[in-house]
């Protein structure tokens with residue numbers, strides 16, 4: 001009997017982490033990602049693991065995105081000494097991604113500490129440090145895809161191309177027990193059909209149990225050709241006004257896709273003759289890794305290489321790794337294309353470029369990635385007249401182009417087509433890695449279209465998988481004790497203050513002191529947050 005516990009990316013899209021145990025108690029993990037997207041869900045990063053990290057002998061890592069890899073330094077810090085099996089490009093990308101994540105953790109903790117000190121509170125420690133991240137890299141073990149490896153007697157595995165980002169993999173796992181074999185497939189994040197640069201997801205024909213992502217389980221992407229046209233129009237708009245084009249982009253994959261398209265425009269002689277700046281040290285490093293890993297390109301990208309071009313280059317492209325170079329960009333008049341992180345405009349050099357250009361009529365702001373609620377990027381997309389950048393109100397006078405076709409995820413149609421390849425053995429399906437509505441929508445479609453048995457597991461739910469028979473077992477909350485760190489305690493104190501303030505206002509008789517919708521949602525948020533971090 002195999003037991004799978006969904007410890008992350010179940011009922012949500014971040015924090016990917018699945019624990020798999022066989023009857024002999026051997027434990028492996030698939031992914032070890034960071035929970036992201038607001039205080040409440042991020043508090044889970046501080047919870048107990050739900051297993052003993054010293055007891056895990058293998059971690060299969062699907063890809064380098066932080067929501068799949070970002071808790072690896074903490075796992076190693078907490079005692080993991082096994083192997084992290086992943087594709088060679090993922091191992092390379094992790095070297096830069098995990099260090100960058102550690103840097104962010106350190107900066108966040110520092111900021112929190114500075115803020116708390118004024119209230120007489122204690123220091124906040126980062127989730128992990130740069131040193132922890134560096135230490136964790138030694139456990140990465142590059143394994144080429146498409147070959148079966150034995151990780152333990154009775155446990156075999158194979159990585160397959162997932163077509164999501166460079167190096168991304170599907171994990172196939174075989175467990176042998178009592179002369180019976182059970183095959184599990186974890187899709188990881190699946191790419192869409194005809195994605196730029198990398199090959200389409202590998203088709204798999206048989207499994208007993210399938211764990212499939214559902215980020216876009218209820219959506220169909222817009223045609224990519226439209227997005228390409230919109231990108232060119234946005235560039236031409238700024239050029240005609242002699243203003244700049246600002247593209248906030250995620251350092252990994254999205255940036256390389258933009259460079260790839262600009263390269264295509266250049267070879268087709270439709271790219272205006274203006275400088276292109278890649279103004280993000282992390283994106284520059286990631287692009288170098290893409291350049292090194294040509295053997296993972298798809299046919300079209302290979303053809304560009306065979307014609308003697310670098311798919312990510314054009315004559316006017318400038319890398320600006322240093323701060324001085326970055327500042328110089330805004331001192332240069334005239335049109336230019338500037339690609340900078342962060343993708344949601346919440347941090348990094350993009351903030352400087354927005355401060356210099358957002359208020360300028362004629363400039364173009366091109367949004368090519370998902371913008372979470374509350375971020376500066378979201379405010380720009382939502383058409384706010386001004387946004388706060390570095391404590392300053394900046395008017396939004398530039399033209400905002402929101403281009404939706406750049407997702408690196410399979411949409412509902414792609415996901416269903418991929419599931420339909422399981423013709424040799426129809427698996428029982430568990431839909432994970434999606435918001436509840438997206439997961440449920442995909443589950444319904446799989447049931448209706450293919451007649452498969454489908455279940456959407458909840459966070460921390462355990463599934464007992466027999467040979468083709470599944471028994472659900474809810475793990476009682478007390479089995480996973482929740483650790484309350486100092487940082488969490490500080491947060492509880494903060495929340496108590498908020499509640500006190502609201503209670504006071506509730507008691508006030510003044511008519512002006514009525515409770516607004518905003519107060520109600522604040523209270524609900526606080527309640528959820530408390531539930532998320534306090535032991536039951």
Ligand SMILES: [Zn+2]
Pocket residue numbers: 063065068164189
């Ligand atoms: Zn991903």
